[in-house]
Amino acid sequence: MTTGRADPNNFPEIQTGGSLLIAWQIKGKRVLLVGGGEVAATRLVHLLSADALVTLIAPAPLHPEVSFRLTQFPNSLTWIPRAFESTDLTDHANDYSLILTAIDDPVASSQIYKLAHQLKIPANIADVPPECDFYFGSVHRDGPLQIMVSTNGKGPRLASTIRKLIAKALPKNAGRAIEQMGELRKKLREVAPAQEEGKRRMDWIKKVSDAYGWEEMGTMTGEDMANLLAWYRKEGGEDGLEVPTLDELRALRKEKKQDGAVEEVEKKVEDLKMEEKA
Ligand SMILES: C[C@@]1(CC(=O)O)C2=NC(=C\c3[nH]c(c(CCC(=O)O)c3CC(=O)O)Cc3[nH]c(c(CC(=O)O)c3CCC(=O)O)/C=C3\N/C(=C\2)[C@@H](CCC(=O)O)[C@]3(C)CC(=O)O)/[C@H]1CCC(=O)O
Numbered sequence: 001m002t003t004g005r006a007d008p009n010n011f012p013e014i015q016t017g018g019s020l021l022i023a024w025q026i027k028g029k030r031v032l033l034v035g036g037g038e039v040a041a042t043r044l045v046h047l048l049s050a051d052a053l054v055t056l057i058a059p060a061p062l063h064p065e066v067s068f069r070l071t072q073f074p075n076s077l078t079w080i081p082r083a084f085e086s087t088d089l090t091d092h093a094n095d096y097s098l099i100l101t102a103i104d105d106p107v108a109s110s111q112i113y114k115l116a117h118q119l120k121i122p123a124n125i126a127d128v129p130p131e132c133d134f135y136f137g138s139v140h141r142d143g144p145l146q147i148m149v150s151t152n153g154k155g156p157r158l159a160s161t162i163r164k165l166i167a168k169a170l171p172k173n174a175g176r177a178i179e180q181m182g183e184l185r186k187k188l189r190e191v192a193p194a195q196e197e198g199k200r201r202m203d204w205i206k207k208v209s210d211a212y213g214w215e216e217m218g219t220m221t222g223e224d225m226a227n228l229l230a231w232y233r234k235e236g237g238e239d240g241l242e243v244p245t246l247d248e249l250r251a252l253r254k255e256k257k258q259d260g261a262v263e264e265v266e267k268k269v270e271d272l273k274m275e276e277k278a
């Protein structure tokens, strides 16, 4: 939506030869996973974290972690206990958004890749980079915060080392703070939905994002958020709208709610919560 570039003439340098890193919204989409060993177990962590609907094809016995996921996710993970057959794909050509294999059989792997390619379904064939439309990366998750380290196939173990270094350097409650920011942004769009308010809304949320520490953002209460939104509404007509300091925001907690703006916003926030529950 916005680029956030300070200098419009200072274009970023492009290093070609990389890959496209994206956050694929695969929730509710069908994925075929072939294989039930250790690598399949790691694939399941990624897929189930993203709320995908997974069909797993592999003969028994399964890796214990894979068996555990079956009991943990009975509605989103289905096991077909046998080896892969080509009709698994040809009869279900439109079913799958994504195909992953994690099997110790290079011939079957290649056959699955060719079928996926014909059907134009993106595939990752573990251990065979030339037959991967995309690679996995080393992932750190903390709620909505997702960090993926990729070495573009050069050094998976080094990716894992870098991921751990990054995770160590993160603020303790970064995930929680980001979750809170998501809630605030959603509520702000709700109380100030007007299209023409888009720029002011974005300028202000940028300021809010920079105004408080991680700890403060993570421990912000529903009342603080309502106070912030009321602040925005009250001062919304002004250009260069400021954000309350932390002290100002905390002071608002104690104020009696004689202020109609706060009550109005709190009611909207309550309505939103009810909608979410419904
Ligand atoms: C990140 C991670 C994600 C995951 O799989 O979940 C991942 N591999 C991980 C670990 C790992 N894999 C291997 C080792 C042994 C040590 C070593 O070889 O380094 C270790 C380390 C270990 O076990 O400690 C063996 C291996 N891997 C590939 C090949 C084939 C080849 O390279 O030709 C071979 C056999 C090489 C051989 O035979 O010599 C290929 C791929 N592995 C990738 C991802 C993709 C590129 C990732 C990137 O760009 O960085 C890519 C290209 C395709 C793909 O799988 O998508 C996960 C770390 C998760 C974590 O802990 O955080």
Ligand SMILES: NC(=O)c1ccc[n+]([C@@H]2O[C@H](COP(=O)([O-])OP(=O)(O)OC[C@H]3O[C@@H](n4cnc5c(N)ncnc54)[C@H](O)[C@@H]3O)[C@@H](O)[C@H]2O)c1
Binding pocket: 034, 035, 036, 037, 038, 039, 040, 057, 058, 059, 060, 061, 062, 063, 082, 083, 084, 102, 103, 104, 105, 108, 126, 127, 156
């Ligand atoms: N990319 C990576 O990060 C990475 C890391 C380690 C290993 N590997 C490679 O990934 C592959 C899988 O590794 P693993 O440790 O999970 O192996 P594994 O031996 O633990 O598991 C293999 C699984 O595939 C199943 N399988 C074999 N043929 C099948 C078929 N035709 N249809 C359905 N299921 C079938 C087996 O029953 C088993 O469940 C190996 O080739 C391994 O070298 C990749």
